[in-house]
Amino acid sequence: MFQFGSMNSIYKNILEQIDSGVMLFDEEGTLAFMNAQMYGMLEMQRYDLTGYSCVQMLNHTSFSRYKKKQLLRLYRETVYKGKTSHEFMDEYGRYWKVTASYGEKMNGYYLFVAKEISDYKQIEQTAYQNDNLAMLGKLSASIAHEIRNPLTAIRGFIQLLRPHLQGLGKEEYAKIILSEIDRANDIIHEFLSSSKPTPPQVAIIPVSALLKEVVLLTESEALMTGCQINLHAPHADLTVSVDVKQMKQVLLNMIRNAMEAVSDKESHTGGRIELGARRDGTSVRIFVSDNGKGMDSCTMDRLFNPFFTTKDTGTGLGLSVSERIVKNHGGTISVTSQLNEGTSFVISLPLIQ
Ligand SMILES: Nc1ncnc2c1ncn2[C@@H]1O[C@H](COP(=O)(O)OP(=O)(O)O)[C@@H](O)[C@H]1O
Ligand SMILES: [Mg+2]
Known part of the structure; x- marks a missing residue:
C-alpha cells in the first residue's frame, strides 16, 4: 500500500498548507492521504482515516448523511462516469468544485482536490443578470423607438380629421386623442432618454x-x-x-x-x-x-x-x-x-x- 510517510515531508507540508481540500486513494480504493482542509470540508474531527477503504470511510460514524450522499455522488460523477470535475452545492448553499485525477498519469491512484467556488458563482450569476438587463434595455429601447413612428402618423391623420369632427360637433374627441398621443410620446421620450446607457460626461x-x-x-x-x-x-x-x-x-x-x-x-x-x-x-x-x-x-x-x-x-x-x-x-x-x-x-x- 502507498505510504505517505515515504514521501518527502516537505511535500506533505505543502499539501497541508494549500487552501484546497486534498484526498488521495490508492488503486485498491484505500485512503492514502487527506489534508486538514479536506477534513474540515467534510466536517470531521481529525481522525486519522489513512488506511480506511472507501466503504469503511463512508460508514464512519462522524460522517453526516449529507456528506455521505455528496461523496457517493462525487464517486458516481467522476470514477464511474469518467468526468474530471464535479460541481455541487452543499447543504449550506455553498458551491464546491472537485477535480479528479486518476488513471495512468497517476499510477493508478485517485486524487481529489476540492475548492469552494461560491464567490465565482456569485460573480457569474451577477454577470448573467446584468447581461440580461442590458439586453432587455436594448430591446425595449428599440420597441419604444418603433412605436414612435406609427404614433406620428396617427397624430397627423387626426389633425387632418379635426375639421370634420368639428363639423360633427365632436371636436373634443380629437383633443383627447391628440393629448393621449402626446402623453404616449412623452413616456417614450423619457424612457428613451433614460435607457440610453450613456455614462455621464462630467x-x-x-x-x-x-x-x-x-x-x-x-x-x-x-x-x-x-x-x-x-x-x-x-x-x-x-x-x-x-x-x-x-x-x-x-x-x-x-x-x-x-x-x-x-x-x-x-x-x-x-x-x-x-x-x-x-x-x-x-x-x-x-x-x-x-x-x-x-x-x-x-x-x-x-x-x-x-x-x-x-x-x-x-x-x-x-x-x-x-x-x-x-x-x-x-x-x-x-x-x-x-x-x-x-x-x-x-x-x-x-x-x-
Ligand atoms: N414636489 C412634490 N410634491 C408632491 N408630490 C410630488 C412631488 N414630487 C413628486 N411627487 C409625487 O411623485 C410622483 C412621481 O413623480 P414623477 O416621477 O416626477 O412623475 P410624474 O411627475 O410624471 O407624476 C408624482 O406623481 C407625485 O405624486
Ligand atoms: Mg414629474
Missing part, C-alpha cells in the same frame, strides 16, 4: 451657475402657474463634477413637480419654490423645496418607482430617471414631505476637493 461647474440656468429655464412657466422661485445661490467657489445636461434634467424634473404640487394644492395662493445648495462635510446638497400639496406616506414609498404617478397626465418617469442619474454621479436623493404643507428634495453629490 465637467466641473459652479453649483450657482447650474442653479441659475435652471431658474432661467423655468421662470416663465412658474409665472404662469402663479408661483415664485427663490434662488439661494451658493458662493461661486462651490463646484460639482457633473454631466450638466443630465443634472439640469434632474433639477427641471424636481421644479416641475414642485410647480405641479403648488398648483394642485387646494388653496394655491402664494406658491413658493426654494432652490439652493450648501456644502455639508464632504458633499454638496442641492435642495428643491415647495409649499405645495405634499405627499402621504403611500406616495412617499413609491415615488421613485418607474411609471408611478398620481397625476392624470403624468408619466411617472421623472423621479425614477432622476434617481438613476444622481446614482450614476455617486450621489443620493432624499425626500421629506408633509401633506398640505410641502415637500423638500435634497440631492447629495460628492464634493470635489
Whole structure:
C-alpha cells in the first residue's frame, strides 16, 4: 500500500498548507492521504482515516448523511462516469468544485482536490443578470423607438380629421386623442432618454451657475402657474463634477413637480419654490423645496418607482430617471414631505476637493 510517510515531508507540508481540500486513494480504493482542509470540508474531527477503504470511510460514524450522499455522488460523477470535475452545492448553499485525477498519469491512484467556488458563482450569476438587463434595455429601447413612428402618423391623420369632427360637433374627441398621443410620446421620450446607457460626461461647474440656468429655464412657466422661485445661490467657489445636461434634467424634473404640487394644492395662493445648495462635510446638497400639496406616506414609498404617478397626465418617469442619474454621479436623493404643507428634495453629490 502507498505510504505517505515515504514521501518527502516537505511535500506533505505543502499539501497541508494549500487552501484546497486534498484526498488521495490508492488503486485498491484505500485512503492514502487527506489534508486538514479536506477534513474540515467534510466536517470531521481529525481522525486519522489513512488506511480506511472507501466503504469503511463512508460508514464512519462522524460522517453526516449529507456528506455521505455528496461523496457517493462525487464517486458516481467522476470514477464511474469518467468526468474530471464535479460541481455541487452543499447543504449550506455553498458551491464546491472537485477535480479528479486518476488513471495512468497517476499510477493508478485517485486524487481529489476540492475548492469552494461560491464567490465565482456569485460573480457569474451577477454577470448573467446584468447581461440580461442590458439586453432587455436594448430591446425595449428599440420597441419604444418603433412605436414612435406609427404614433406620428396617427397624430397627423387626426389633425387632418379635426375639421370634420368639428363639423360633427365632436371636436373634443380629437383633443383627447391628440393629448393621449402626446402623453404616449412623452413616456417614450423619457424612457428613451433614460435607457440610453450613456455614462455621464462630467465637467466641473459652479453649483450657482447650474442653479441659475435652471431658474432661467423655468421662470416663465412658474409665472404662469402663479408661483415664485427663490434662488439661494451658493458662493461661486462651490463646484460639482457633473454631466450638466443630465443634472439640469434632474433639477427641471424636481421644479416641475414642485410647480405641479403648488398648483394642485387646494388653496394655491402664494406658491413658493426654494432652490439652493450648501456644502455639508464632504458633499454638496442641492435642495428643491415647495409649499405645495405634499405627499402621504403611500406616495412617499413609491415615488421613485418607474411609471408611478398620481397625476392624470403624468408619466411617472421623472423621479425614477432622476434617481438613476444622481446614482450614476455617486450621489443620493432624499425626500421629506408633509401633506398640505410641502415637500423638500435634497440631492447629495460628492464634493470635489
Ligand atoms: N414636489 C412634490 N410634491 C408632491 N408630490 C410630488 C412631488 N414630487 C413628486 N411627487 C409625487 O411623485 C410622483 C412621481 O413623480 P414623477 O416621477 O416626477 O412623475 P410624474 O411627475 O410624471 O407624476 C408624482 O406623481 C407625485 O405624486
Ligand atoms: Mg414629474
